[in-house]
Amino acid sequence: MLDILRPRSYDVETVAVTVPQASFVVLDERNVIVEVSPAARAGFGHLLGCDAFDSYPDTRALFLPHYQRARRTQRVVEFVQYYDRYVSHVVVVPDGNRLTVRWERLCMLDVLTLDGLRESLQVALDTLEAAEEILRRAEVRRSLRVVGGTR
Amino acid sequence: MRLDHRFFVLDYDDRIVHVSEEYHETMGRFLGHSVWEYLPGAEKTFRAPFEEARRTGRPVEATLFYAGGLVDLRIVRSGDSLRVEQMRRTNLDFRTLGTLAAGLRRIEEELADRAPEQHDPRALASLRVLP
Numbered sequence: 001m002l003d004i005l006r007p008r009s010y011d012v013e014t015v016a017v018t019v020p021q022a023s024f025v026v027l028d029e030r031n032v033i034v035e036v037s038p039a040a041r042a043g044f045g046h047l048l049g050c051d052a053f054d055s056y057p058d059t060r061a062l063f064l065p066h067y068q069r070a071r072r073t074q075r076v077v078e079f080v081q082y083y084d085r086y087v088s089h090v091v092v093v094p095d096g097n098r099l100t101v102r103w104e105r106l107c108m109l110d111v112l113t114l115d116g117l118r119e120s121l122q123v124a125l126d127t128l129e130a131a132e133e134i135l136r137r138a139e140v141r142r143s144l145r146v147v148g149g150t151r
Numbered sequence: 152m153r154l155d156h157r158f159f160v161l162d163y164d165d166r167i168v169h170v171s172e173e174y175h176e177t178m179g180r181f182l183g184h185s186v187w188e189y190l191p192g193a194e195k196t197f198r199a200p201f202e203e204a205r206r207t208g209r210p211v212e213a214t215l216f217y218a219g220g221l222v223d224l225r226i227v228r229s230g231d232s233l234r235v236e237q238m239r240r241t242n243l244d245f246r247t248l249g250t251l252a253a254g255l256r257r258i259e260e261e262l263a264d265r266a267p268e269q270h271d272p273r274a275l276a277s278l279r280v281l282p
Contacts (some may be wrong), residue, residue, distance in 0.1 A: 058246050085245045109245065111219040112192040121251075 022102055027052060029097035031067065059083060063090075067101075070094040078138075080131035085109040087124045089131060106131065157238070161186055163231040165201070186235075193217050197224070201235075204228045214265045219243050221258055 025044055026035035031052045036044045053060040062081055070077040070092040077092040086105045093100040107127050110116035159178060160169035165186050170178040181189040190197065196215050204211040204226040211226045220242035227234045241258060244250040 058250075062247065082248050083246065111243070111245065112217065113196060114216040115195070116192065117216075 023104070024100055024102040025052070027067070027099045027101060031064075034098075066090070066092055067099055070099055071097055078135055080106070080128055080135065082124060082128060085111065087127050087131075158234055158236040159186075161201070161233045161235065163205075168232065190217065200224060200226055201233060204233055214240060214262065216258065216262075219245065221261060 021039035022037055023040040024037045025033050025040055028034050033044065033047050033050055033052055036048055047055050053064065062083060066077050066079050071094055074094050076094070078090065079092075080087060080089050086108045088103045088105050091102045093102070107124055108120070109124060110120040157173040158171050159167055159174055162168045167178065167181050167184060167186050167189065170182065178189060187194045196217065200211045200213040200215075205228055208228050210228075211224075213224045213226075214221055215224060216222075221240040223238045223240050225236040227236075241254070241261065243254040243258065
């Protein structure tokens with residue numbers, strides 16, 4: 001859905017030869033990380049068995065409302081979020097109170113120079129705005145399908 | 152401006168010809184290389200104070216943004232060489248857009264306070280586009 005936001009390096013030719021592995025973690029009902037995908041091991045492997053929000057307390061306000069919504073509705077929740085230099089597209093798939101949280105990084109800040117930071121922050125803000133708009137439209141379309149009985 | 156005793160020395164061609172003991176671990180392998188290899192992307196910002204020190208022969212002090220925060224520099228010419236002392240003043244907190252915006256405001260204030268020494272005139276203008 002958010003292909004339009006990917007950088008040029010994700011063009012079809014590139015994807016044909018480099019199939020990125022999905023980064024995901026599985027959380028139990030207490031938000032403890034119970035599974036980490038191979039692609040996410042470098043960043044999250046050491047947190048296996050830990051409360052995701054104890055490890056990153058400042059992410060609670062950013063992510064928990066989406067997790068709660070996924071558990072409450074038992075529907076897939078998608079959102080885009082800036083955190084620690086990256087803008088990521090996050091997909092939360094509920095299975096009872098367990099959640100599979102998948103993410104893909106859409107862009108990152110260049111923090112070397114002020115020029116680089118300015119330009120990359122503008123890209124990040126544009127990406128957030130565009131992605132939120134796409135997700136909003138998709139949400140409306142889903143709602144229309146529900147209303148029209150074609151869910 | 153109070154800087155610590157860590158420093159490196161550049162020749163007339165911006166090559167690193169000496170590093171103080173504290174920098175051996177991080178900079179040692181760049182001895183004989185251009186300083187711009189050690190500080191990628193910094194040339195546009197750092198070159199001006201380096202050139203001013205070479206041109207005037209006077210010590211130049213500057214506070215510049217590099218690698219996620221503000222860096223204090225003191226550059227002293229000695230013959231064809233430049234002795235560069237540097238110390239990190241602040242690091243931006245990139246965790247959330249809120250912490251980033253707050254950090255950028257602090258940096259803007261610090262740069263404004265040091266405006267007479269500012270060698271990166273585009274810096275303040277750049278900050279204005281940030282949230």
